[in-house]
Amino acid sequence: MGMHEERSVARQRFDVADAVPFLLDAQGVVTSWTRGAQQLLRYHASEVVGRDVRGLLTPRDAARVPELIERCREDGGWMGLLTARRGDGQPVKVMVRITPAVESGGFARWLVLLSDMAGAPGWDMSRTVLEQVVTSSPVGMAIVDDELRCVWSNAALSQFGGGPAESRLGRRLSEIQPGLDFTGIEAQMLHVLRTGEPVIGYEHVGKIRSAPHRETAHMMSFSRLEDDHGHPMGVYYTVIDITDRYRARQRVALLDRAGEQIGRTLDVVRTAQELADVAVPAFADLVCVDLLESVLRGAEPASGPLDGTEPVPLRRAGHRSVDGGAAEAVVEIGGVAAYLPGSPPIRCLVTGKSYREERLDPLAREWVTDVAGGRGTTFLESGLHSVVIVPLRARGVTLGVTAFFRRRRQEPFDEDDLSLAEDLVSRAAVCVDNARRYTRERDAALVLQRSLLPRRLPEQGAVEAAACYRPADELTGLGGDWYDLVPLSGARVALVVGEVPGHGIDAAAAMGRLRTAVRTLAALDLPPEEVLGHLDDLVARAAHEEGLEPDVPGVETFRSVGSGCVYVVYDPVDGQCSMAAAGHPAPAVILPDGTVSFVDLPVGPPLGTGGPAFEAVELALAEGSTIALHTDGLLAHGEDWAVDADRGRLRRALERDAPSLELRCRTVVDALVPARPHDDVALLMARTRLLGAGQVADWDLPPDPAVVSQARKEATRQLTDWGLEELVFTTELVVSELVTNALRHASGPIRLRLIRDSALICEVSDGGATAPHLRHPRTTDEGGRGLLLVSQFSQRWGTRFFAEGKVIWAEQSLAEPPE
Structure with a gap:
C-alpha cells in the first residue's frame, strides 16, 4: 500500500461517518446493538444487549471502564484507543468515541462510536504511549x-x-x-x-x-x-x-550590549552614565551610579573595601529612570549622594559585597537624603519594591556603588538577576577605572602641555594676533600641536606653528623641547630656512644620540622625528614676509578685501628625516592682511583622519567675518572640527600692521670718522621731534659706539636707522661679515668699552646678518626710561 493509500485508510478509520454505533445506559450496560457493530465485533444482538460493556473488552481495558464512565460524566465525553474482544476471541484495536445521548424522556444514555484501527498504519504502538502523548x-x-x-x-x-x-x-x-x-x-x-x-x-x-x-x-x-x-x-x-532559555538569551544580549556601549569614551562620568543607560529599561526601572570623589578627580582611591569609620564622599555620576525626569532623582549628576549611615549602599561600600532585597519594606524610608536634611520619602511613595546593589570594584579597588531598582516591573530581583547585575557592574568598573587612570594621565599631560604653550601672546606692534588650540578626544589622547609668537629685532615678529607626531605626555614633552629650540634659534635672527635647517639637524642628532634611527621597523622613533613646522617672519617696516615649512601645511592669507589664498610654499621634509634643503619664499603683504597658520588637524575630517586635499572648507571658514580676530579664530575652529577632534588642532592668526613714515628714520653715512658727530646730531634731532628728549643722552652714546664700531671693523656703506615702536630701536648696518663681541676691558685698557656701555644702557642688543652684511641693533624701553 502506498503512502497516499495509507493516509486514506487512516482518515477513513477516524471518520465518524464510517464509525459503527451502539448505546449504553448510565451504568455501562449495552441497550442497543447495530448491524455495523455486529460485523465489527462479530456478536449478535442477543449476545450483548443487556450485558455489561466490559464483556466486550480485554480484561485490561475492561478494568478501566468505571474510570472512563466517570470521566465521561465530568468532561461530557471521552475519546481514545481500546482493545475489544471479538466473538471469535480475537482482539481488535478500535478508536472509541463516547458522547452523551439524551432521550425525550430525560433518560441519559451513552452513544459509543467504534472505528476499526486494525488497518491504520502507525497504530501498532501501545495505547498507553499514545495517551501519554495526548494527556501526559x-x-x-x-x-x-x-x-x-x-x-x-x-x-x-x-x-x-x-x-x-x-x-x-x-x-x-x-x-x-x-x-x-x-x-x-x-x-x-x-x-x-x-x-x-x-x-x-x-x-x-x-x-x-x-x-x-x-x-x-x-x-x-x-x-x-x-x-x-x-x-x-x-x-x-x-x-x-522557553522562559528560562529566553531570559538566558536576554542576559547574554544585555551583556553583549554592555560590552558595546559601556566604555566607548575615557570619561568617568560618561562611562557611569552608559552603565545606567544600558540597564534601563532592559533590566531595571531605575539605576543610580555613585562614585567616590577621588575617582572623579582621577586620583588613586584606597585599595580594598572602605573601613566605614568616616563619612564616605560619594557623588552621583550616572542616573537613568524609565520615567525620564523622575521625581526620585533628588541628586543631580555631580551632586553629593548622602546615604544614611548603615544603609545597604554604605554597607556594600564597606564590605565590598553585593546586596539584594526581593521585597523592600514599603513603609521604610529611602536611604539617600538631600543636603537640606532628608526627603523623608518611603519606598511605597516612590513605588520602588525590589533592589540590587553592587559595589564597583576593579583591580582590588572600590570605586563606588550601583543601585538597581524595580518599580513598574512587578517581578522582583532573583539570584540570576543579582549575578547579571554583578557581571554588568564588573565590566563597567574596569571601564570606569580605565577612565579614572586616563583622567589622571590626561590632566597631567594637559597641565604639561598648557605650561609649555604660551599663556598669552606677547605684546608687540607688528601684528594683531590670536590663537586657538583644541586637544584631541579621550580615545586618541593629547597630541603635540603647538604655536608661538616670538618678537624679533627691528620690530619684526616670528610666527610659528608645529606638530609633534604621537600623543600623550611624551608628545607634549617633545613639543616643549621643540618649541624651546625654535625660540632659541629665533633669538639668533636667522632666516626661516636656516631656522628649520638648524632645527632639522638638532632633531636628527638627538635621535641619533639616543640610538633611535628613523624608519627602522620595531624601534620606537624619537618623538621629535617626523615633526612638522612652519616658520614665518614679518617685518612691519616694509610689509615683507618670508617663510619656510618642514612637513607642514602652507599658511593661508586673507587679504584686506576678504579674499583667501594659500601661499605657494615649497614644503620641505619633516624634521629629522633627512632630505633636500629647506626653501623660503618672500611676499609683500598689504596692511590689514591676515596670515593663518594651522596644523593639519584643522583640515582632517572623517573617521580615517584623512587630510582634505581640497582646501575649499578652510577657505569658506576663513572668509567668514567676525567682530574680533580672537572670535574669528574660534569660529574657524568650531566650523571645521568637532568639540572632541580625533587630532589636536592649533590655529594662529595674525593681522599685519605697517609702521608709519613718522616712526622710521634712516641715514646713509659715508665711511669717514667725522660722520660720528653728524650721526649723533641727526639722532638727537629725530628724538626731539618724537618727544623722546629723555633718551637723547643714552641714544647719542649708543649711536656713537655703533657707528664707530662699523667704521673701525667693517667695510662698505654704513646706514643708521631709528625705529620708534613699543621700544626705541637703533640699528647700524654695514658690509662686514664678522659679529662684534662683548668683552670686559681691564682698568688699564684705553678702549674696548663701547659694546659694554651699549649693553648697559640698552634693554637688549644683538646682531643679525643679511646677504650684503650685518646689522648691529640696540633697544631702549619707552616705558622705563634710563635713570
Whole structure:
C-alpha cells in the first residue's frame, strides 16, 4: 500500500461517518446493538444487549471502564484507543468515541462510536504511549476551528493560563485569557488557515494569567487540519515554555550590549552614565551610579573595601529612570549622594559585597537624603519594591556603588538577576577605572602641555594676533600641536606653528623641547630656512644620540622625528614676509578685501628625516592682511583622519567675518572640527600692521670718522621731534659706539636707522661679515668699552646678518626710561 493509500485508510478509520454505533445506559450496560457493530465485533444482538460493556473488552481495558464512565460524566465525553474482544476471541484495536445521548424522556444514555484501527498504519504502538502523548505530555496542545475557537486541548495547556480544558471549549484566546497579547498568535493561525503553510518556532513574550507578575516566553508551532476534500477545518498548535532559555538569551544580549556601549569614551562620568543607560529599561526601572570623589578627580582611591569609620564622599555620576525626569532623582549628576549611615549602599561600600532585597519594606524610608536634611520619602511613595546593589570594584579597588531598582516591573530581583547585575557592574568598573587612570594621565599631560604653550601672546606692534588650540578626544589622547609668537629685532615678529607626531605626555614633552629650540634659534635672527635647517639637524642628532634611527621597523622613533613646522617672519617696516615649512601645511592669507589664498610654499621634509634643503619664499603683504597658520588637524575630517586635499572648507571658514580676530579664530575652529577632534588642532592668526613714515628714520653715512658727530646730531634731532628728549643722552652714546664700531671693523656703506615702536630701536648696518663681541676691558685698557656701555644702557642688543652684511641693533624701553 502506498503512502497516499495509507493516509486514506487512516482518515477513513477516524471518520465518524464510517464509525459503527451502539448505546449504553448510565451504568455501562449495552441497550442497543447495530448491524455495523455486529460485523465489527462479530456478536449478535442477543449476545450483548443487556450485558455489561466490559464483556466486550480485554480484561485490561475492561478494568478501566468505571474510570472512563466517570470521566465521561465530568468532561461530557471521552475519546481514545481500546482493545475489544471479538466473538471469535480475537482482539481488535478500535478508536472509541463516547458522547452523551439524551432521550425525550430525560433518560441519559451513552452513544459509543467504534472505528476499526486494525488497518491504520502507525497504530501498532501501545495505547498507553499514545495517551501519554495526548494527556501526559508537558507540551500544551490544542485545536481551534476555522473561527479560531477552541474545540480541544490537553491538560498540559492549562499551565500556560486560561483554566482547565472544558472552560476553553468554544472560546477564542481573547476570551480565554483577557489581557494576553493575542493579536500576533491569531495572526499566525489565520496565516496557517489561509496558506496551509505550517509555522514552526513562533516566540511569544508577555505575561499570562498563571504568572501575572513575571514576563514569560513561549514557543508555539501551528499546523492546519483538513477534511477528506482538503478543505481547512482548523489549526492544531503546540505550546512550550522557553522562559528560562529566553531570559538566558536576554542576559547574554544585555551583556553583549554592555560590552558595546559601556566604555566607548575615557570619561568617568560618561562611562557611569552608559552603565545606567544600558540597564534601563532592559533590566531595571531605575539605576543610580555613585562614585567616590577621588575617582572623579582621577586620583588613586584606597585599595580594598572602605573601613566605614568616616563619612564616605560619594557623588552621583550616572542616573537613568524609565520615567525620564523622575521625581526620585533628588541628586543631580555631580551632586553629593548622602546615604544614611548603615544603609545597604554604605554597607556594600564597606564590605565590598553585593546586596539584594526581593521585597523592600514599603513603609521604610529611602536611604539617600538631600543636603537640606532628608526627603523623608518611603519606598511605597516612590513605588520602588525590589533592589540590587553592587559595589564597583576593579583591580582590588572600590570605586563606588550601583543601585538597581524595580518599580513598574512587578517581578522582583532573583539570584540570576543579582549575578547579571554583578557581571554588568564588573565590566563597567574596569571601564570606569580605565577612565579614572586616563583622567589622571590626561590632566597631567594637559597641565604639561598648557605650561609649555604660551599663556598669552606677547605684546608687540607688528601684528594683531590670536590663537586657538583644541586637544584631541579621550580615545586618541593629547597630541603635540603647538604655536608661538616670538618678537624679533627691528620690530619684526616670528610666527610659528608645529606638530609633534604621537600623543600623550611624551608628545607634549617633545613639543616643549621643540618649541624651546625654535625660540632659541629665533633669538639668533636667522632666516626661516636656516631656522628649520638648524632645527632639522638638532632633531636628527638627538635621535641619533639616543640610538633611535628613523624608519627602522620595531624601534620606537624619537618623538621629535617626523615633526612638522612652519616658520614665518614679518617685518612691519616694509610689509615683507618670508617663510619656510618642514612637513607642514602652507599658511593661508586673507587679504584686506576678504579674499583667501594659500601661499605657494615649497614644503620641505619633516624634521629629522633627512632630505633636500629647506626653501623660503618672500611676499609683500598689504596692511590689514591676515596670515593663518594651522596644523593639519584643522583640515582632517572623517573617521580615517584623512587630510582634505581640497582646501575649499578652510577657505569658506576663513572668509567668514567676525567682530574680533580672537572670535574669528574660534569660529574657524568650531566650523571645521568637532568639540572632541580625533587630532589636536592649533590655529594662529595674525593681522599685519605697517609702521608709519613718522616712526622710521634712516641715514646713509659715508665711511669717514667725522660722520660720528653728524650721526649723533641727526639722532638727537629725530628724538626731539618724537618727544623722546629723555633718551637723547643714552641714544647719542649708543649711536656713537655703533657707528664707530662699523667704521673701525667693517667695510662698505654704513646706514643708521631709528625705529620708534613699543621700544626705541637703533640699528647700524654695514658690509662686514664678522659679529662684534662683548668683552670686559681691564682698568688699564684705553678702549674696548663701547659694546659694554651699549649693553648697559640698552634693554637688549644683538646682531643679525643679511646677504650684503650685518646689522648691529640696540633697544631702549619707552616705558622705563634710563635713570
